[in-house]
Amino acid sequence: MTTTAAPATAPFRFFDVHVVRTERRSPSVVRITFGGERLAEMASGGRDQRFKLFLPQPHQSRPVFDDTGEGWYAAWRVQDPAERAVMRTYTIREQRHDPEEFDVDFVLHGADAAGHAPASGPASSWAAAARTGDRLSVLAPTVEDNGGVDFRPPSGTDWILLTGDGTALPAVAGILAWLTPGTHAQVFLEIDHEDDRRYLPSFADADITWIVRDHAGAPGGEAVVDALRTATLPTGTPYAWIAGEAGSVKAQRRHLVQERGFDRRAVKFTGYWRRGATEEDLIAELTAAAAAADQD
Ligand SMILES: Cc1cc2nc3c(=O)[nH]c(=O)nc-3n(C[C@H](O)[C@H](O)[C@H](O)COP(=O)(O)OP(=O)(O)OC[C@H]3O[C@@H](n4cnc5c(N)ncnc54)[C@H](O)[C@@H]3O)c2cc1C
Structure with a gap:
């Protein structure tokens, strides 16, 4: 993460x-x-x-x-x-x-x-x-080129994979608005309600799959993993950007790297939240891990 x-x-x-x-x-x-x-x-x-x-x-x-x-x-x-x-x-x-x-x-x-x-x-x-x-x-x-932007596809990327839930939708919208004409983007978005669907303007050739949790009937994050598992993905060199519930993000990354053969360096993955944990809990874990690493 x-x-x-x-x-x-x-x-x-x-x-x-x-x-x-x-x-x-x-x-x-x-x-x-x-x-x-x-x-x-x-x-x-x-x-x-x-x-x-x-x-x-x-x-x-x-x-x-x-x-x-x-x-x-x-x-x-x-x-x-x-x-x-x-x-x-x-x-x-x-x-x-x-x-x-x-x-x-x-x-x-x-x-x-x-x-x-x-x-x-x-x-x-x-x-x-x-x-x-x-x-x-x-x-x-205070400057546009800053460390708070993670979406950075390397040159040589043939197509983009984006997945996320409602918390990642603002980022996906920003990424789609930024992509240049001719870029192919395959997008999987899991939302809570049909009415959470929205128009996402983009110059890219974006193929967007909306997964509505109401209809999917699965706990949050699982439906997007299932959709990815069964998807036919384009050929060529991919760059994947994945965000949402941490467990779901982990499962998607594992699938892409282990079963689809994605280069792990071309998969940017971020847990935006974790079921049952507050952001303080996540910060405490990271702080403890950093302290343990310092002692090694
Ligand atoms: C880089 C980054 C960018 C983000 N951008 C956005 C954004 O633009 N919009 C946005 O809405 N969120 C965004 N998030 C996610 C947001 O930070 C978390 O959802 C955060 O936990 C919300 O804080 P809270 O105080 O409401 O809940 P917390 O106090 O952190 O958590 C309380 C409880 O709510 C649960 N919880 C937290 N979020 C969700 C959720 N979405 N659905 C169901 N249960 C949840 C937790 O598991 C916990 O049990 C982003 C996170 C990251 C790391």
């Missing part, structure tokens, strides 16, 4: 932002548009550009953390977990200038009236209740 325990600061910096508007895009997704005084200094690299969100605790109106530059992560870690800002990772769906704004599409897991996703979390709950004027902070890039 490519999630890092301590996200790099440069060329990232903190921005104070506020909610400009919210829009319920579909049963599972709310789009939140953010504005902020210094957003002209922010520079999204497009594609799957990730950034960090710092949310207030439920009893706070603003997130609490010290912007200590390079040392912010160490400072954040030793703060009281009940008081420090809640840190989560999201994708910049689109950045616009004049006015300076950017959009983030939040999956409302746990806020689903149909009860498909029982576990909520601070970010999902915050997004479900967000109102114009709500304030938070983000750690976001």
